[in-house]
Amino acid sequence: MFAVPHAVSVTGASGATARTGDPVNDGRNNVINQIRAQSGWAGTVYTRSDGTVLRVLSPGKAAGAGLLSATYLDSYITSAWNAYTGKTLTVVPFADQPNTKYFGHTSGNVMTFTNTSGAVVATFNKPSSADVWGCAGNLPAPNDQVVGPISRTLCAALNRGTLGTVDTQPDLNSAGFYKNNPTNQYARIIHANMADGRAYAFPFDDVGHFESLVTDSDPRSAAITLSPFGAGGGGTPSTWSSLVNKNSGKCLDARSSATANGTAIQQYTCNNTYAQQFQQQSTSSGYVRINNRNNAAQVLDVNGVSTADGAVVQLWAYGGGNNQQWLPVAETGGYYHFVSRNSGKCLDVPGSSTADSVQLQQWTCNGTAAQSFRLA
Structure with a gap:
């Protein structure tokens, strides 16, 4: 249910705080x-006898109580399921194992999955809305x-409405979620009213790391x-730091204070502008996305999902990719190096330069000062 919104936060040894769960201003209302x-959903809002709203029931609970159609999602499920009678669904369930793939085809009401060797590994009967x-x-x-x-x-693809149209799952492009009709209005609306877009609105909403979770290894x-029930909320999900x-003694900086996808992340003389302020927001397993304050939806991103030395680091809208997640590893003296989840390589100033405007890259971790950063 959705009843009492609240933020969760954790502070690590560095003093940086990761926080999630803040609604936008007046988000609960x-x-x-x-x-x-939404048509058919009014009954899911549960009120006291005097009209005070106590909670909004999730669709499964509401349908079980007779407050939402028990077959609400059936037409979409059938369409998505049948889409794979003539094409292949590819499931890549582990972000850190891109070569582990399963291939699904539908015959009648049964979807059968094979592995890369062609052996059958799983079968699923067409699910109901309740499933x-x-x-x-x-x-x-x-x-x-x-x-x-x-x-x-x-399950995540059916809740988000991408099964049947996006043929490699999980789909990490949240801009395409909840576009089907009918759709999971409960999940769509809750995510849309979170300051950072993250929530746990259905079982396995953590597929692709869209859940509201904070972690810290230390x-x-x-x-x-x-959170306030009325006006209020919408605070930043974690502390902003340089x-x-x-x-070099210089700060990470979004070049020219730009906010477009592809904006270079460079080092530049520290000037305390928003272009030089970042927040570490936890994703999973100790990894963080590093947001820029000019536009908190954009994060440090390794260009082209590359695993090569020298791949440049840029700003890009967060989509949950491993090339947008970094592991902060503590060093002595309050410094950290940041390891890309995608490549295992470190955020690095090329050539140990001390010049302004040098675009950062990823490079094999080597313990040099060019790969060490402190929060300020």
Whole structure:
């Protein structure tokens, strides 16, 4: 259910705080009113006898209580399922294992998956709306390394409305989520009213790391902060800091204070502008996305999802890719090096330069000062 929105935060040894769960201004009322306005969804908003809204039930709970059509999503499920009678669905369930792939085809109501050797590894009967809402029933997710990962990927795609149109899953382009009709209005509206767009709105909403989660490999404190029910909220999800290179003493900087995709991330004389302020927002397993304050939707990104030495670092809209996630590794003296989740290589100032305007890159981690940064 959606009832009492709250932010969660964790502060690590460096003093940096990662935070998520803040709604936008008046976010609770937005969610309630927007869900209530959707055809067929008004009954999911549960009120006290005096009219006070207590909670909005998630679709599975609402359908189970007779407050939402039990077959609400069935037409979309059938369309998405049948799409793979004539084409292949490719599931790549592990971001760190891009060569682990499964291939799905539908015959009748059954979708069968094979591995890269052609062996059958899983079969699924067409799920009902209840199965999709709960990621259960015909979408069982055992804690194994094959059936469960395929199932949770299918479930996320059906909730987000991308199965049938995006043929490699999981799909990480959130701009294309919830475009189908009918769609999961509950998840769509809650995500849209979170300051950072992140929420856990259905089982396995963590597929692709779109969930509201903070982690730290060396935590010092944690907090839960209740959000205002009316106006208020929308605070930044974590502390803004400059990242100062140990070798040059210069700051990470979005070139010319630009906010376009592809803007170079350079080093530049520290000047305390928003172009030089960043926040570390946890994704999973200790990794963080590093947002720029000029546009918090944009993050440090390795160009072209490259794993090569010398690939440049730029700003790009966050899509959940491993080339947009970094592991902060503590060093002595309050410095850190940042390791790309995609390549295992470090954020680096080319040639140990001390000049302004040098665009940063990824490079094999080597322990030099050109790869060390402190928060300021």
